[in-house]
Amino acid sequence: MSQQPPENKQSMEQAGASDESIQKVHSILLREKPEPSEGYKPMPLFLLGFISTMIFICSIYLVHYRGGFDPLVYDERFDPAKAAGAGGPVELTPEQIVAMGKKLYNTCATCHQPNGQGLPGVYPPLAGSEWVLENDQRLIRVLLDGLNGPIEVKGNTYNGAMPAFGAAGYKWNDEKIAAVLTYIRQEWGNAAEPITAAHVKEIREVDNRTKPWTAEELAAFE
């Protein structure tokens, strides 16, 4: 092929192209329309309204029938407020209370440490602490209103400031305070009685206090 003159090659190709076999190969393809392309007409405006309406309806539907996103609710008609035995808050098991307290303790762990040992000379320990284990009246008050000034824990004196978690501080409710106190009373080898939300509520109402306690003031409570 390469040795032939160029014009000769040209004529050979033309002969080949006009040949019947090539025509036949292309006849079906020759008649078809061009490959599809895309138009760029703008979206009709009513679609905007339509899609917004659909999103709105479906969101309302999902929220209405969400069943509290609770994995144990199987019936869309279930309403926790009307469920049998309700009328008050749901009763948690002791394990659930401790689990809730453990989660809440993350806040406390910044000072008192995840292992409840505190930092020597700065933050008092909770593990084995007489303040945690012995008198629950004092303990609840420390958490509700905070504590300022020197305090002796397990033979060492600390002088710092414990923030309030009640009305004057973090505004935790009675359940949260009871849960975290129950947790610290039963973790790290501590084994004291749990603290109930009712007890926290009672003390909160009796005191109605807005400033931190001192160790001497707390000593008055037996």
Added chain:
Amino acid sequence: MANPSSLAASLSPEASPDLVKRAELSEIDASTKAPAIFLLGSSVLWLLLGTVFALIASFKMHSPNFLGDYEWLTFGRIRTAHLNAVVYGWSVNASFAVAIWLMARLARGVLRHTGLLFTATVFWNLGVTIGIAGILLGDSTSIEWLEFPPYATPLLFVAYALIGAWAIITFRFGKSNHIYVSQWYILAALFWFPWLYSVAQIMMIFSPARGTVQSLVNWWFAHNVLGLWFTPIGLAAVYYFLPKVLGKPIHSYYLSVLGFWSLAIFYNWAGVHHLIGGPVPVWVQSAGIAASFMMVVPVVVTAINHHMTMVGSFGALKTSPTLRFIVFGAVSYTLASLQGSSMALRSWNEVTHFTHYTVGHSHLGMYAFFTMVMFGAIYYILPRILLKEWPSAPLISVHFWTTAVGVIFYVVAISVGGLKQGFEMNNADIPFIETVKNTIIYLELRSYAGVLMTVGHIAFAVNFTWMLAKRRKAGATAPTLFRTGPEIELEASAR
């Protein structure tokens, strides 16, 4: 040797750019020939076999003694064999062929190493054959849509992986810089299906999840095979063949984008609506229902896009077989999807669930939409890869009218029967056996519709075989149309 593109370019200098494109297409079509013919041939065989299974199952619903003495033909096996033969045999084979052909054409990439691809398609069909045999022998896993026994499925997965990889490689090395909407759907489906199938196989069969998670995985898979495999492939075909046959652009690129992404976002959630009222956390059900209802968005958007493309060209339906099947399928897609969204609503689901209405719905989707679109696509593709015309226009006509009338008749009969059944089952005053007896007449009507569709399938198979067997005519040929319509297809050659 000069390749066809350069030959065509030298043929006529002024028409050359268009001619070069067409020569390139002919090269691409030729490269898909072996695997596509094998896939389409086996899909037609599976269609016939699946139809026979369907008829037997349908007759058994109203005449329980029919073929009642054969263990392997009991309803539980034959109905399952029908589903798997038409889904994994007919539909998947056809969708492979259409997806590969569309992908090669739109990416402007020649299919390479077709021998390996051909082997993969043989293995797919081997897997389906083993699976169907296993079901008839009683080895079904009893998990809906995943009934193939575990000894068939790894073969299917490997075969699929090869076929999918081929289409993606063709896309990657194609010459086209533009990704047409059909390619989005095909590419997405090629990634979605192996994800669905492997997760479902592992979580259902090889290392089963426990409790209600199993049923969630089951319906997540079963619904997504429809939504994330068959629907995208079907829509890809509609998006290609509507503008291709009509010779005008698709109405709006923006609508295509919106339709694609809203389908991708919402469909995946919708499967849970099969478990409404079951022991599944209620928020999961509600999320599934909300997503099913949101599916109205892609459906309406796609319907507008297709309709606006068709407007002004409805006359072409009289002549072009491809267009007629495709438009029938596209309209059915809209209807089936809107019906599906309505069936997800709790109050309506209480009536329709566990009745024949659901069966009607699935045939509206898998047959009136998907299968009809595949028929239309095959009528267009086969002449281009065989370079022959369809031998008989009357057979195409028989095929269209029997399947179209048949499936409408089928869906209407079974839906009316199903609704009646649903309302009666919710009425505690009617004994259960009465609700069963009252469906018999509708089940008989369904069988008649099935016979009509079978006639269409036989006409199609005869035409298909005839076309494979007949000799290629020399010189230019005219397309096989319902009636002569110079404005369709012939226009290009008249230029």
